[in-house]
Amino acid sequence: MADFHMILQKSLIWMEGLAAIISLFYYNRSKKDRYWNVFSIYLIIMFISEAIGKWGYLFMDYNKPYFFNYFVIPLEFLFFYWLYAAKSLGRPKLFYILSLLYLLSFIPSEIFFTTKKIILSFNYTFGCLILMVLVIMEYYKQINSAEILNFSRNKMFYINLGVTLFYIGTLPFWTFFTLIKNYRELHDIYFSYFLISGIIMYLLFSISFIWGKQSSS
Structure with a gap:
């Protein structure tokens, strides 16, 4: 299983790079919805961040848990809150409220939970629950949209599906990680899903x- 996981981990990183x-090929092509350029920049930053997480120790001395807990993961959540709430749903105030709630979740996380783990279970769980609400709202919007028959031209359809599979699908894994890790077979199966769903998402x-x-041209 370890070799299989290594193959999946490498595939995930390169799929991030491919995305x-x-x-970049579609960067700045849309004259109407420029915020898709931000999505492109986000994907580049994520690929660089994952590359640092994978090979950064070869070039510099850094704290990997702090790097992911206080930069990479917060950036992921805040970006998707912005993309969903402020842009797709057109509710910028909701973006600010949800972002503030997420950032406030660092307080109990710092007080009651260890910061030595790559992923802070409480903080990640809370961030995912917020994202799940936005995902449901996006599905509701798409289902009730007049463009439902043209869903294949809707960028958010693919993004929402990817986020559902990866972030929402792996929520139990990271929420109950301290328990799941004690059951090796269950851990390996769920970790495989985590990697495969990440590949599918990108x-x-x-x-x-x-x-x-075509939906944003």
Whole structure:
């Protein structure tokens, strides 16, 4: 299983890189919705961050748990809160409220939970629950949209599906990680899902730029 996980981990990183490269080809093509350029920049930053997490120790001395807990993961959540609430749903105030709630969740996380783990279970769980609310709101918007029959041209359809599979699908894994890790077989199965769903998510992000480009042109 370890070799299989190594293959998946490498595939995930390169799929992130592929998504970033594909997004660059469509960078600045939309004259109407420029915020998709921000999505491209986000994908580039994520790929660089994951590359640092994988190979950074070869070039510099840094604290990996702090790097992910206080930069990478917060950036992921705050970006998606912005993309969903402020842009797709058109409710910027909701973005500010949810972002503030998420940032406030660091307080109990710092007080009651250890910061030595790569992912802070409480903080990550709270962030995912907020994201889950936005995902449901986005699904509701898409289902009730007049463009439901043209969902293949909707970037957010692919993004929402990817976020559902990865962030929402792996929520129990990170929430109950301290318990799941004691059951090796269950851990390996769920960790495999975590990696595979990540690969699928970035594949869907890539597709959103290719097949969904007409929705924002």
